[in-house]
Amino acid sequence: MNKDIQVSISNKDDVSILNIKGDVTAISGESIEEAYEKVSTDGAKKVLLHFDKDGYINSGGIAILIGIASESRKKEQKIRITGLSSHFQKIFDMVGLTKYTEIFPTEELALKDF
Amino acid sequence: MMIADNKIELHIPSVMGYEKIAMECAASVAKKMGFTENRIEDLKTAVAEACLNAIEHGNKMDTSTKVGVTLTVEESKLQVAVKDEGKGIEKVIVPSIENKIEGKEKPRGWGIFLIKRLMNEVTFEPSPEGGNITKMIIYLEK
Numbered sequence: 288m289n290k291d292i293q294v295s296i297s298n299k300d301d302v303s304i305l306n307i308k309g310d311v312t313a314i315s316g317e318s319i320e321e322a323y324e325k326v327s328t329d330g331a332k333k334v335l336l337h338f339d340k341d342g343y344i345n346s347g348g349i350a351i352l353i354g355i356a357s358e359s360r361k362k363e364q365k366i367r368i369t370g371l372s373s374h375f376q377k378i379f380d381m382v383g384l385t386k387y388t389e390i391f392p393t394e395e396l397a398l399k400d401f
Numbered sequence: 402m403m404i405a406d407n408k409i410e411l412h413i414p415s416v417m418g419y420e421k422i423a424m425e426c427a428a429s430v431a432k433k434m435g436f437t438e439n440r441i442e443d444l445k446t447a448v449a450e451a452c453l454n455a456i457e458h459g460n461k462m463d464t465s466t467k468v469g470v471t472l473t474v475e476e477s478k479l480q481v482a483v484k485d486e487g488k489g490i491e492k493v494i495v496p497s498i499e500n501k502i503e504g505k506e507k508p509r510g511w512g513i514f515l516i517k518r519l520m521n522e523v524t525f526e527p528s529p530e531g532g533n534i535t536k537m538i539i540y541l542e543k
Contacts, residue, residue: 313417343421346450347417373439382496382515
């Protein structure tokens, strides 16, 4: 287990929620990939990535999330994002991730959108 | 860490994760200078990405090498120079999210793109002592 990140899985109705606490980098991102693979294997079609507002995300972490966005298209899943700071919302918009997923200010609003 | 006049210098090991030390140092200096929270966040990402490039691509994660970071404080701007011991950037490809999503490009490669978008001025140049320097300037908005 990577000590820089903690990823737990929870479910709300038919949505699988990945609760991501800590740094999202090329190294720690493996924990997110593993959790995503697990919910996908279990048949998830709706996945919410709930980030930590104080977390550090770098380009290596963004690459992991692009990989997940790419996989989700093949698997016909909907991916939604919440919990990001305004800075990382801007970064996700800059790189174009928001063309493939949507960011919501709260978990409640993200869940409503699925 | 060395502090002389308006310069702060630090050297970090070529190990992933140590970029956060340089990032936090730059953030502290910027805060002291009166930068807004939003611009400090921009600076943090740019410094972290420049250090990551130096660690990974410049120094090839060779633990016998270091990444040098120099912060130069001026009245209206902060300059950050990140120096590695590598051979320089051969070709900068503008990343495409569409290509990356479709698997035509590797998902990585956002560092320079982000640095250029977040900083006011950016240059990449060889260092006279060998290696390369990424120089970034962020202006204090009055």
